[in-house]
Amino acid sequence: MGRVNFGGIVKDVCLAYVPEIAVGDYTIVHVGFALSKIDEESAQKTLETFREMGLLDEEFGEPEAVETVKETT
Template sequence: MCLAIPGQIQRIEEDELRTGTVSFAGVTKEVCLALVPEASVGDYVIVHVGFAISKVDEQAAQKSLSLIEQLSSCQTDESPSS
């Protein structure tokens, strides 16, 4: 399964590919911003495999990040039966 994760743009390089630094709850990654030319520093974008694919408002981004955090903290002690 593939996930697209929201992150906040910290810096933009107006280079050939229009790349930028995006923060995902404190973890920063270099992302291609070419598909969202309207995005600017401070905006939230949805990122999939290194490409920002759309802008999203801060409230929706925070809600998604909260849900992802809840999912990652859910662990079961059950193991599959043999």
């Protein structure tokens, strides 16, 4: 068992399925069990890809209208 901090709330969590986990790592917890260690490098890479998305369009393309919300039913 280990202690996991959920944005301020600390709970005891079973770490048996993530033997590689170390103090300070981030993890996904479901019903008291850590299921996966979050790959921080991959998280940063994904966010970076999002940030770079459409940069060329923004510089050279037509200015985009704000989001148009589709009618709900």
